[in-house]
Amino acid sequence: MSAFVISKRDNGNYKFTFASRKGKTIFTSIACKQKSDCEKIIETIREDTESFTFRKARTGSGKYFFRITRGGFVLATSRKFSTELMLQKGIDQFLKYGTDAETLDFSISDNVFAEVEE
Numbered sequence: 001m002s003a004f005v006i007s008k009r010d011n012g013n014y015k016f017t018f019a020s021r022k023g024k025t026i027f028t029s030i031a032c033k034q035k036s037d038c039e040k041i042i043e044t045i046r047e048d049t050e051s052f053t054f055r056k057a058r059t060g061s062g063k064y065f066f067r068i069t070r071g072g073f074v075l076a077t078s079r080k081f082s083t084e085l086m087l088q089k090g091i092d093q094f095l096k097y098g099t100d101a102e103t104l105d106f107s108i109s110d111n112v113f114a115e116v117e118e
Contacts, residue, residue: 004101006104014033014034014038014107026090027076030074042103046101052068056087064087066087
């Protein structure tokens with residue numbers, strides 16, 4: 001199952017990623033000051049996917065990526081893809097599984113695997 005994964009950055013901001021069913025990151029959100037901002041963006045993406053635009057682009061080295069925008073504001077940027085076909089597959093996977101993806105919150109603790117280590 002695909003998942004939105006919320007985490008806390010070293011600078012105290014929050015972000016979320018959308019991971020494919022195989023665990024590969026498809027895109028990463030912008031930095032958010034509050035975890036609730038991540039949750040709101042995720043909820044909006046789930047409920048109103050049609051209001052978002054996928055802007056395809058290329059890096060200087062020829063890799064492909066996309067940005068998810070709404071009202072001209074960039075909310076997330078994808079990982080780099082080697083071909084345009086792979087880029088489209090990343091978008092398609094999000095469109096197919098994003099509305100049903102679970103949300104995992106790894107921002108609660110710095111060491112989410114602490115119990116496993118003991």
